[in-house]
Amino acid sequence: MRELEERILKDGRVLPGEVLKVDGFLNHQIDPDLMFAMGSEFAHLFRETGVTKILTVESSGIAPAVMTGLQLHVPVVFARKHKSVTLIDDLYTAEVYSYTKKTSNHISISKKFLDADDKVLIIDDFLANGQAVQGLFDIADQAKCEIAGVGIVIEKVFQTGHQLIADRGVRLESLAQITSFDDDRVHFASEQTD
Ligand code: 5GP
DSSP states (O other): OHHHHHHHHHHOEEETTTEEEOTTTTSSSOOHHHHHHHHHHHHHHHGGGOOOEEEEETTTTHHHHHHHHHHHTOOEEEEEEESOOOOOTTEEEEEEEOTTTOSEEEEEEEGGGOOTTOEEEEEEEEESSSHHHHHHHHHHHHHTOEEEEEEEEEEETTSTHHHHHHHHTOOEEEEEEEEEOGGGOOEETHHHHO
């Protein structure tokens, strides 16, 4: 998505550890117009798949997920993060290793918001090694619901998340695909096709 790539070039900052900081429009301050446009794009891409619910993880997945849910007219459920989970009877839970924080968290979704009739679209802000998406796959499996696809705002294609989703046979759509951070500059897959 051209508008997103231009915004990344304008406001993104490459940090050590192959981390892109985009707190000016996605991870802290949010640009609602850009977010709405991204929701439209996800809605367009997945409209025909019969999605009944959108799943994401708090907190940065919520904004793009809500903008997509708004345009597909389906509910959005976000997994909550906990250091540990003790009372788990009413929860689906999974363990997720955080790429940016380098710690493990449990994520959970209340059983009342997901069931076997659901067909879910997973939305997240970044795809790195796919641990957050894997955690949501685990939760969808526990609920025995179908996965319509994964929509990612910014995918770092040189990390392993892409393969993890391909191995599972799930459709992946990313609005910006970063191929490298060479020389502290962001390079996109679209540069090779333009
Ligand atoms: P994964 O679980 O795919 O390894 O990493 C995805 C999660 O880590 C995202 O939900 C996001 O919160 C965080 N993340 C991974 N890479 C980046 C990055 O380059 N920049 C930012 N801001 N967050 C990232």
